[in-house]
Amino acid sequence: MTEVVSITVPAAPGWSGVVELVLAGLGARLDLPYDRIDELQLATTAVLEDAVGPDVRVDATASADGVDIRVGPLTAGAGDPGRRRVLDALADTVALEPGRDGEMWAVLTFARDGAR
Amino acid sequence: MASGDQRALLVAYLENGDVRARDRLVEEMMPLVRSLANRYAGRGEPTEDLVQVGAIGLVKAIDRFELEKGVELSTYAVPTIVGEIRRHFRDRTWGVHVPRRLKELSMRLSRTRDDLSAELGRSPTVAELAEAVGVDEEEVIDALQASKAYAPRSLDQPHDDDEPARPTGLADEERGYAALERGSVVRQGLDTLDERERRIVVLRFLRGMSQSEIAAEIGISQMHVSRLLRKSLETMRGRLDETEVTA
Numbered sequence: 001m002t003e004v005v006s007i008t009v010p011a012a013p014g015w016s017g018v019v020e021l022v023l024a025g026l027g028a029r030l031d032l033p034y035d036r037i038d039e040l041q042l043a044t045t046a047v048l049e050d051a052v053g054p055d056v057r058v059d060a061t062a063s064a065d066g067v068d069i070r071v072g073p074l075t076a077g078a079g080d081p082g083r084r085r086v087l088d089a090l091a092d093t094v095a096l097e098p099g100r101d102g103e104m105w106a107v108l109t110f111a112r113d114g115a116r
Numbered sequence: 117m118a119s120g121d122q123r124a125l126l127v128a129y130l131e132n133g134d135v136r137a138r139d140r141l142v143e144e145m146m147p148l149v150r151s152l153a154n155r156y157a158g159r160g161e162p163t164e165d166l167v168q169v170g171a172i173g174l175v176k177a178i179d180r181f182e183l184e185k186g187v188e189l190s191t192y193a194v195p196t197i198v199g200e201i202r203r204h205f206r207d208r209t210w211g212v213h214v215p216r217r218l219k220e221l222s223m224r225l226s227r228t229r230d231d232l233s234a235e236l237g238r239s240p241t242v243a244e245l246a247e248a249v250g251v252d253e254e255e256v257i258d259a260l261q262a263s264k265a266y267a268p269r270s271l272d273q274p275h276d277d278d279e280p281a282r283p284t285g286l287a288d289e290e291r292g293y294a295a296l297e298r299g300s301v302v303r304q305g306l307d308t309l310d311e312r313e314r315r316i317v318v319l320r321f322l323r324g325m326s327q328s329e330i331a332a333e334i335g336i337s338q339m340h341v342s343r344l345l346r347k348s349l350e351t352m353r354g355r356l357d358e359t360e361v362t363a
Binding site: 020021024025027028031034035036037039042045046085089 | 229238239240242243245253256257260261264321322324326328338342345346349
């Protein structure tokens with residue numbers, strides 16, 4: 001069974017905590033190890049900082065294998081190699097894909113047991 | 117004060133209930149309390165408050181002192197005084213208002229998370245944490261989230277040149293540090309971190325070590341590693357924003 005949780009928040013400081021709570025609840029329902037939840041939150045909030053605003057949307061798709069996170073729209077800064085390296089260490093896969101209006105979205109996947 | 121005089125006062129108080137003897141001990145040992153409080157000065161709390169809190173720790177140490185142990189009172193009292201000062205910071209350094217119940221639960225969870233990780237050989241789930249501390253999963257999530265509002269940095273690095281520096285192993289990480297893309301956001305941002313934060317970032321993002329592995333290597337809790345990682349990324353991000361503004 002696949003479950004999708006979507007949340008749209010203002011692209012402003014202070015709202016990442018709301019997203020983190022949602023992700024923690026989702027991670028708990030999936031029985032993910034807490035380290036995994038923590039890194040899911042860390043990676044997602046890192047991406048949120050590249051939101052182009054005024055709002056940013058997070059779609060979290062949960063399945064038996066883990067969680068996929070889609071975040072956007074984002075600025076071009078999301079493609080910075082250094083930042084990408086950070087995300088690569090936290091998520092199992094990281095992809096940037098264009099949206100319908102040419103804006104950028106990040107897609108992160110987190111396998112249940114992690115890449116390590 | 118000569119140790120013989122100190123012992124006589126301790127005997128007078130602990131065995132005969134002479135409160136004046138305890139007051140005299142407190143008075144004589146206040147320079148030690150001030151010295152310890154000064155190590156934590158300049159971190160947003162009035163030094164005199166720290167001295168008062170430290171004095172409470174001293175009184176507790178005197179009350180709990182066991183004459184038969186044969187140790188000096190000052191040796192026994194230092195951890196209690198420092199513990200009281202640290203507890204004061206812990207209660208005062210939450211970035212947002214967090215109910216005491218959640219603060220206490222988050223501290224219990226920090227210990228439980230480390231204990232369960234050692235026992236299970238992996239990070240525990242929220243359900244396992246909830247069962248271990250006897251609360252429901254929502255409370256665990258609330259408390260763990262609340263703990264992220266806690267700013268513990270100053271407590272592990274007292275302003276005391278006499279205290280031996282923690283081994284950072286930074287030189288060992290230089291190769292990894294240099295491996296970062298020249299001019300990248302991370303590379304620029306690393307310069308804004310202190311040595312321990314930089315080491316944690318390198319271990320996590322370049323060496324691919326897990327939070328629990330880093331916690332074991334550096335000798336701090338997983339929760340502390342998590343907080344330092346968050347703080348480091350925020351600091352690095354702040355540097356980027358400044359760069360973009362001035363560019």
